[in-house]
């Protein structure tokens with residue numbers, strides 16, 4: 352099953368790669384000419400030694416030299432052009448897969464598939480792109496011409512050809528051994544480096560907390576351990592790769608000298624000309640160069656291969672969202688029918704068989720103790736977590752019948768922990784849209800009662816903030832988050848602990864905003880701990896341990912709860928008396 356999925360992912364990658372098929376053929380044609388022109392050096396050498404020096408003809412030398420300069424020029428241009436083409440092939444591959452991989456990375460954690468691959472997804476794509484543009488891949492294009500060079504050596508003398516072939520076979524054996532022995536250490540080094548970088552980024556992100564809790568030493572020590580492991584693994588991998596690289600280079604140089612020695616012996620025996628002796632040695636160098644390059648660049652190959660494999664797994668396991676029929680603007684009507692939600696990667700449901708119906712213009716307070724399932728419901732209502740059983744319907748259509756981006760426009764969400772993006776307040780309220788609608792931004796901020804607060808900031812709506820809020824206070828971040836949830840006039844608002852950071856004024860403003868939404872016929876869900884957050888609610892949903900304990904008009908549910916509490920008090924009082 353997994354293999355089948357991976358094969359599907361691989362097919363997606365291959366299809367994108369095939370889009371540049373024409374360019375690969377162009378590179379192959381250029382490589383043919385480059386390799387033909389590689390013969391320029393040996394042929395020049397042959398002619399200079401055997402003709403020019405023999406005939407002592409200056410004219411021949413000049414004519415040959417001019418021709419050679421021209422041919423080298425052509426070779427240089429073609430080599431340059433094929434390099435540029437491959438750079439574009441790599442960029443095209445990356446651009447073609449960027450959006451798809453990014454979407455898969457985002458989706459992977461919500462469906463709990465290929466989470467490890469999702470963590471490295473964008474990096475893996477870069478590794479494949481780097482491999483495509485690397486000299487190593489160019490060497491692969493040169494490799495098919497290696498036999499041609501060997502053939503040339505054979506033509507000079509069969510013994511020389513034999514020496515070349517034996518040398519080539521040994522080098523290929525070295526390359527394969529290299530591949531077999533350094534693959535694991537390289538994999539380990541890549542994983543360790545990724546881990547230490549992730550840890551460093553996490554510590555940097557939480558730098559304030561690290562300072563405040565005096566965690567600097569502990570954080571540094573842990574990071575240093577991860578860093579040391581990454582360095583050790585990298586050194587071990589580099590040692591292995593370096594050994595093979597040095598062996599290959601030394602052996603290739605030795606082989607060229609051996610070829611010269613053999614050539615000289617054959618010249619002494621009168622079986623070869625001095626020109627052929629030199630040309631044979633140079634040809635051997637050309638024949639072995641791609642093998643040497645591939646061995647030297649093995650780390651790039653390995654990373655690219657690993658990236659390709661990880662991406663295949665990621666894309667296979669996180670398929671593209673099916674195209675959805677565009678539904679009309681929904682009316683604010685929500686029905687939850689026997690909804691059961693299991694958090695991604697978990698076995699146990701954190702919401703079980705929850706049902707309720709909410710009409711336009713109603714606000715629902717969702718209350719319950721910590722861990723009862725309020726945030727789980729918020730995630731299910733926004734379509735982030737798909738119910739494992741039952742359905743949530745917005746105006747009759749199950750949430751998964753909407754395109755996720757379109758659903759986000761219909762349902763505004765204020766998460767419990769508001770995270771902003773690096774950018775201006777305007778961009779954040781406009782959900783980082785490339786064309787923020789100024790009027791809609793201001794309207795959302797006004798509805799969220801954040802307009803005045805934003806105008807009082809140094810640059811108003813153009814004040815820059817960072818992902819952790821930057822210059823904004825906790826309450827201010829929450830108000831910007833509320834404006835962001837209201838941007839674009841969604842018909843449903845899901846507010847998870849919206850007043851956890853708000854002062855009295857902020858709470859009143861929030862209640863006004865909820866009232867306004869109700870007047871506009873929207874539905875508002877408020878997951879809350881604090882009583883004043885449910886002031887504007889018409890309905891109350893009480894969740895206990897993932898199950899619906901009560902649902903109905905607020906006062907009725909509260910009365911019921913008070914009655915139950917009294918009964919419990921009385922019963923426990925009686926019980927205490929008896930015992």
Ligand SMILES: Nc1ncnc2c1ncn2[C@@H]1O[C@H](COP(=O)(O)OP(=O)(O)OP(=O)(O)O)[C@@H](O)[C@H]1O
Pocket residue numbers: 694695697701719720721722723724725726727728767
């Ligand atoms: N990402 C997650 N992965 C696994 N389990 C989770 C995840 N999120 C929540 N849970 C589990 O689901 C249950 C309900 O959690 P949830 O966050 O919905 O509670 P809550 O009522 O919002 O709590 P609080 O009031 O503290 O925010 C808890 O037992 C929690 O451990």
